[in-house]
Amino acid sequence: MSTFPLEIGTTCDMHVHLRDGQMCDLVTPTVREGGINVAYIMPNLQPPITTIQQVKEYKAKLESLSPSTKFLMSFYLNEDITPELLDEAKDYIHGIKVYPAGVTTNSKNGVDPTDFTPFYPVLEKMQQYGLVLNIHGENPHKEGSNTTVMSAEPEFLPVLETLHNRFPTLKIVLEHSTTAAAINAVKKINSPYVAATITIHHLFLTIDDVVGSPLNFCKPVAKTYDDKRALIETALSGDSRFFLGTDSAPHIVCNKNKLLGCAAGVYVSKYCVQILAQFWKDNNGDWNNFKKFLSSNGLKFYDLEEKELPQEKCYLIEKKVQIEDEIFDNNGISVIPFKAGETLDFDVEWR
Amino acid sequence: MSTFPLEIGTTCDMHVHLRDGQMCDLVTPTVREGGINVAYIMPNLQPPITTIQQVKEYKAKLESLSPSTKFLMSFYLNEDITPELLDEAKDYIHGIKVYPAGVTTNSKNGVDPTDFTPFYPVLEKMQQYGLVLNIHGENPHKEGSNTTVMSAEPEFLPVLETLHNRFPTLKIVLEHSTTAAAINAVKKINSPYVAATITIHHLFLTIDDVVGSPLNFCKPVAKTYDDKRALIETALSGDSRFFLGTDSAPHIVCNKNKLLGCAAGVYVSKYCVQILAQFWKDNNGDWNNFKKFLSSNGLKFYDLEEKELPQEKCYLIEKKVQIEDEIFDNNGISVIPFKAGETLDFDVEWR
Numbered sequence: 075m076s077t078f079p080l081e082i083g084t085t086c087d088m089h090v091h092l093r094d095g096q097m098c099d100l101v102t103p104t105v106r107e108g109g110i111n112v113a114y115i116m117p118n119l120q121p122p123i124t125t126i127q128q129v130k131e132y133k134a135k136l137e138s139l140s141p142s143t144k145f146l147m148s149f150y151l152n153e154d155i156t157p158e159l160l161d162e163a164k165d166y167i168h169g170i171k172v173y174p175a176g177v178t179t180n181s182k183n184g185v186d187p188t189d190f191t192p193f194y195p196v197l198e199k200m201q202q203y204g205l206v207l208n209i210h211g212e213n214p215h216k217e218g219s220n221t222t223v224m225s226a227e228p229e230f231l232p233v234l235e236t237l238h239n240r241f242p243t244l245k246i247v248l249e250h251s252t253t254a255a256a257i258n259a260v261k262k263i264n265s266p267y268v269a270a271t272i273t274i275h276h277l278f279l280t281i282d283d284v285v286g287s288p289l290n291f292c293k294p295v296a297k298t299y300d301d302k303r304a305l306i307e308t309a310l311s312g313d314s315r316f317f318l319g320t321d322s323a324p325h326i327v328c329n330k331n332k333l334l335g336c337a338a339g340v341y342v343s344k345y346c347v348q349i350l351a352q353f354w355k356d357n358n359g360d361w362n363n364f365k366k367f368l369s370s371n372g373l374k375f376y377d378l379e380e381k382e383l384p385q386e387k388c389y390l391i392e393k394k395v396q397i398e399d400e401i402f403d404n405n406g407i408s409v410i411p412f413k414a415g416e417t418l419d420f421d422v423e424w425r
Numbered sequence: 426m427s428t429f430p431l432e433i434g435t436t437c438d439m440h441v442h443l444r445d446g447q448m449c450d451l452v453t454p455t456v457r458e459g460g461i462n463v464a465y466i467m468p469n470l471q472p473p474i475t476t477i478q479q480v481k482e483y484k485a486k487l488e489s490l491s492p493s494t495k496f497l498m499s500f501y502l503n504e505d506i507t508p509e510l511l512d513e514a515k516d517y518i519h520g521i522k523v524y525p526a527g528v529t530t531n532s533k534n535g536v537d538p539t540d541f542t543p544f545y546p547v548l549e550k551m552q553q554y555g556l557v558l559n560i561h562g563e564n565p566h567k568e569g570s571n572t573t574v575m576s577a578e579p580e581f582l583p584v585l586e587t588l589h590n591r592f593p594t595l596k597i598v599l600e601h602s603t604t605a606a607a608i609n610a611v612k613k614i615n616s617p618y619v620a621a622t623i624t625i626h627h628l629f630l631t632i633d634d635v636v637g638s639p640l641n642f643c644k645p646v647a648k649t650y651d652d653k654r655a656l657i658e659t660a661l662s663g664d665s666r667f668f669l670g671t672d673s674a675p676h677i678v679c680n681k682n683k684l685l686g687c688a689a690g691v692y693v694s695k696y697c698v699q700i701l702a703q704f705w706k707d708n709n710g711d712w713n714n715f716k717k718f719l720s721s722n723g724l725k726f727y728d729l730e731e732k733e734l735p736q737e738k739c740y741l742i743e744k745k746v747q748i749e750d751e752i753f754d755n756n757g758i759s760v761i762p763f764k765a766g767e768t769l770d771f772d773v774e775w776r
Contacts (some may be wrong), residue, residue, distance in 0.1 A: 215633065220651045222632050224575060281573050282566065284636050285646050289684040291637040300571045331684050333640040333761060410684060 076361040079389040079423065083365065086372035087346060088114040088146075089208070089249055089271050089319030091339065092136060100403040101324045101343055102139035109347025109422035111384045112373070114146040114208075114319065117171055122150035122183055126159075129166045142424070144384050146376065148208065152183050153192075157199040168376060169206030169245075170196075174214050174230070187213060187233050197237070201244035204377065208247050209234065211256065212294055223295045224281065228255040235259065238268050245269075245375065250321045252276050252294045254304035260315055269375050271319025272309050272367075274349055275340045275412050276302065288336035289410060292323065310354070312363030317371035320346055324409040327400070342412045345397050349413060351390050351420040386424040393421040427712040430740040430774065434716065437723035438697060439465040439497075440559070440600055440622050440670025442690070443487060451754040452675045452694055453490035460698025460773035462735045463724070465497040465559075465670065468522055473501035473534055477510075480517045493775070495735050497727065499559060503534050504543075508550040519727060520557030520596070521547075525565050525581070529644035529689050538564060538584050548588070552595035557727065559598045560585065562607065563645055574646045575632065579606040586610065589619050596620075596726065601672045603627050603645045605655035611666055620726050622670025623660050623718075625700055626691045626763050627653065639687035640761060643674065661705070663714030668722035671697055675760040678751070693763045696748050700764060702741050702771040737775040744772040 087110040092102050105113050115136065117123035123132060129147045136145045149155055149163065151172040172193075173184035185193065200207060211234060212226035221229055234248055248256055248270040260270045279296035290296070308316050323339025330336050342349065347368065354364050373383075395418045402408040438461040443453050456464050466487065468474035474483060480498045487496045500506055500514065502523040523544075524535035536544065551558060562585060563577035572580055585599055599607055599621040611621045630647035641647070659667050674690025681687050693700065698719065705715050724734075746769045753759040 215650075218650075220649050222649050223636055224632060224649075281575060281632075281636075285574055285632075286639055286642040286687040286689060287683075287685045288637055288639060288687075295636050298571050298573050298575070299566075299569075327684075331682065332638075333678075333682050334638045336637040336639075338637060 078392045080361060082347070082388045082390055083369050084112055084373060084383045085110050085347060085368050085388045086112040086114075087318055087320050087322070087343070088247070088372045088376070089116065089273070089321045090114060090343065091116045091118070091321070091323040093324060094119050094132075096403060096405055096407050097324055097326065097409070098135070099139060100401070100407060101341070101409065102136055104344035104401070106140055106143050106424070108343045108345055109388050109390075110343070111142065111386055111388060112144045112146065112378070114168065114376075115148060117148045117150040118173065122152065123148070124150055124152060124154035126163050126166050129163070142384055142386055144382070150183070151185055151193060151196070155196055157195045160196065160199045160203060160205065164203040164205060167205065169208050169247075170200060171208040171210070173210045174212055176214050187230060190233070190237060194240070197241050197244055201241045204245065206245040206247055206376065207237070208249050211248050211251070223293070224297060227251070227253050227294050231255060231259040234268070235263060238263050238265060243267055247271055247319070247375070249319055250276065250294060251305070252297050253301045257304050257308050257316075269315045269317065272305050272316055273319065273321045273340070274342050274346065274353070276305050277309060277353055288330050288332070289412075289414075290340065291336055291338055292321065292340045293338040306357065309367050310357060310359045310363060312360065312366035312371070314366065314371050314374065316367065317375065318350070318368050322346065326407050327410055330410065340412050341409050344401060344411055345395070345413070345418070347388065347390065347422050348395055348418045348420050352418045355419060389423045389425055391421050391423050392419060394419065395421045429743045431712060433698070433739045433741055434720050435463055435724060435734045436461050436698060436719050436739045437463040437465075438669055438671050438673070438694070439598070439723045439727070440467065440624070440672045441465060441694065442467045442469070442672070442674040444675060445470050447754060447756060447758050448675055448677065448760070449486070450490060451752070451758060452692070452760065453487055455695035455752070457491055457494050457775070459694045459696055460739050460741075461694070462493065462737055462739060463495045463497065463729070465519065465727070466499060468499045468501040469524065473503065474499070475501055475503060475505035477514050477517050480514070493735055493737055495733070501534070502536055502544060502547070506547055508546045511547065511550045511554060511556065515554040515556060518556065520559050520598075521551060522559040522561070524561045525563055527565050529561065538581060541584070541588060545591070548592050548595055552592045555596065555728065557596040557598055558588070559600050562599050562602070574644070575648060578602070578604050578645050582606060582610040585619070586614060589614050589616060594618055598622055598670070598726070600670055601627065601645060602656070603648050604652045608655050608659050620666045620668065623656050623667055624670065624672045624691070625693050625697065625704070627656050628660060628704055639681050639683070640763075640765075641691065642687055642689055643672065643691045644689040657708065660718050661708060661710045661714060663711065663717035663722075665717065665722050665725065667718065668726065669701070669719050673697065677758050678761055681761065691763050692760050695752060695762055696746070696764070696769070698739065698741065698773050699746055699769045699771050703769045706770060740774045740776055742772050742774050743770060745770065746772045
């Protein structure tokens with residue numbers, strides 16, 4: 075039993091989409107409302123973030139929208155990213171995100187995951203500077219193949235091992251892992267340089283909850299019950315190689331609520347720590363492991379020093395919170411959160 | 426090369442949902458417009474069809490809506506169906522549909538597929554009278570199991586074999602087969618008494634087309650590319666054990682277009698033969714096998730005599746047809762057809 079309020083300290087969501095434009099204005103402040111004060115920001119804007127100037131401008135914008143939040147910035151891996159660029163950029167970014175071409179929102183400028191060799195000089199430099207390679211680990215479907223959304227992640231895993239073997243001290247995060255196979259691959263590699271993030275929604279969903287329910291549709295899609303059980307067990311374990319990265323990915327409602335081709339992404343930021351705490355309670359989780367999964371595992375992997383971190387500390391309090399049905403801005407756009415309408419037993423406070 | 430107009434003769438869709446109320450009024454006439462004049466009608470109304478009186482009334486209603494169409498009627502298997510009932514009902518129905526409890530629209534009154542033994546006396550009588558057992562072959566998910574929409578059909582297949590072994594001359598149709606495993610199971614049983622239907626939409630879709638696209642969501646869900654290839658190959662082959670059953674299943678748009686829990690079902694009736702002909706052309710299919718898949722295989726399995734069949738014959742003509750975006754009635758309900766907005770090279774004529 076833990077006593078509440080529970081001090082969690084610095085809280086990390088190591089995979090967050092904050093978009094740009096109106097949506098950015100709407101969701102950026104919700105990161106802090108959802109109990110997170112260190113957020114690793116995805117670079118898949120249009121155009122993708124590949125220059126220091128873009129990073130500076132985007133970070134300044136985010137900080138103006140939410141001054142107490144620490145934003146960790148990233149580049150989008152494509153041909154614009156050169157080893158020379160990283161000599162200067164290393165002071166502005168914490169990592170580089172790689173998307174296999176075509177697998178998810180704004181990933182058409184991505185990389186062929188069967189051949190990373192054109193990027194080996196970049197990876198070499200990243201390894202040297204301690205920059206993190208954040209991988210969206212899905213093998214894209216090719217004409218004639220049998221790759222589907224169900225098999226795309228397991229089929230990608232050999233690439234993870236290849237990259238690690240070639241760059242053994244390059245920090246790699248397999249993002250939003252959805253399968254027992256992914257968890258096992260990271261455990262098998264068993265290196266302090268290779269970790270994985272786990273989202274909140276993948277602790278709740280399977281493919282059964284995705285078909286016919288576009289609100290739950292994201293990439294990678296939720297898989298089987300055995301996969302979900304593996305993710306739950308791993309998150310609850312506090313294992314240092316696994317930490318929270320929600321992949322919170324807001325889309326305007328009209329793009330989620332379509333008959334064909336709904337946008338992929340689940341938005342969770344505004345209720346992030348609240349939902350995770352509820353999950354922990356409902357699964358009789360160890361609250362020390364809660365702090366590991368939500369705070370210390372991520373901080374250690376990203377090697378963030380105390381002095382870089384926000385002053386505020388997050389406290390979990392016992393308080394009934396109802397998740398909004400829909401979150402509006404003042405200009406007519408809105409986003410529907412994961413678990414809209416549900417009631418939770420926890421809220422957060424900053425002290 | 427075939428010459429058009431191509432006489433197809435009597436055309437069969439051996440799995441059609443015509444619903445009741447306004448939707449029934451809207452879609453029943455579209456069966457003939459879609460080139461079908463023999464339709465096997467599903468009994469999963471609310472309440473399900475389990476009495477001779479219900480069959481008579483429903484059939485009379487359908488005939489009043491579409492006098493030239495031959496409707497083959499069925500019962501819904503539950504505890505109301507007794508061997509004694511079948512002594513009289515055999516003259517009014519062609520078969521009985523079995524739904525595993527809870528797997529699809531209006532199936533909550535269904536059967537536990539792990540234990541058909543309570544229905545063995547009914548199956549015995551069906552075998553005796555030549556009534557067809559139409560099976561929705563999915564194993565429902567149970568708490569703690571790993572059954573998902575992806576594995577539910579393969580997991581059901583041993584039940585098919587068990588039933589056939591126990592009732593070797595009972596006619597069984599594995600409805601809307603979606604997997605290579607299902608095709609192989611039917612081929613392995615290799616009996617003139619065991620067949621499978623194949624839908625039109627499963628010749629086009631995989632799970633990749635279902636996630637995020639509620640219009641393509643049906644049960645069983647479309648599976649992998651290998652599964653789709655197996656279905657395509659089997660349909661094109663003309664193999665007598667496989668024939669068309671579209672599972673055309675209309676839902677009002679507001680029930681398909683939801684963020685969570687969209688209705689399962691793909692509506693195809695109004696463009697059934699037109700889309701199938703386009704598929705055949707695009708896959709360089711043998712037009713003799715087209716007639717087998719669409720006409721003779723089903724007629725033979727259901728043992729329909731020439732004198733029972735409609736007088737009209739279906740002809741396939743070369744004519745550009747654009748599938749409507751949405752099909753309306755005059756009272757405000759509508760249904761969106763599969764492949765809405767696409768253009769086809771074929772239409773049908775009745776002579």
